[in-house]
Amino acid sequence: MADTAGRNFTQWSEVATQNTNVAATATKAAVSGQIHFITGYSVSAGAAPAAAVSVTITNGATTVERVELPAAAFAPIAVNFSAPIRCDENVAAAITCPAVGGVTRSTVVLRGFTIFA
Numbered sequence: 001m002a003d004t005a006g007r008n009f010t011q012w013s014e015v016a017t018q019n020t021n022v023a024a025t026a027t028k029a030a031v032s033g034q035i036h037f038i039t040g041y042s043v044s045a046g047a048a049p050a051a052a053v054s055v056t057i058t059n060g061a062t063t064v065e066r067v068e069l070p071a072a073a074f075a076p077i078a079v080n081f082s083a084p085i086r087c088d089e090n091v092a093a094a095i096t097c098p099a100v101g102g103v104t105r106s107t108v109v110l111r112g113f114t115i116f117a
Contacts, residue, residue, distance in 0.1 A: 050101025
């Protein structure tokens with residue numbers, strides 16, 4: 001597809017699910033000459049986390065968004081940004097949910113698009 005300026009882009013979503021007490025990380029890999037834009041994310045867990053945890057969205061090594069999951073049952077969280085978060089060129093975009101305890105399943109989804117230079 002192409003935008004109104006004639007630049008080619010692709011839409012994507014990256015999903016990660018963990019069924020054991022380990023982190024779930026969904027990553028849109030860095031590609032030379034490309035820029036990722038994050039349009040939204042979602043987080044869910046199969047049960048209440050054992051302790052509060054911080055879910056982070058990163059532009060390479062830089063945290064650009066953080067949401068706290070309580071140590072209590074919660075409804076799935078879905079966020080759509082009114083303006084996309086622009087990542088640096090040639091840098092990966094990722095969302096990480098730390099281990100939530102026990103055998104609790106967690107799922108993270110990162111959505112966006114990539115512009116080709």
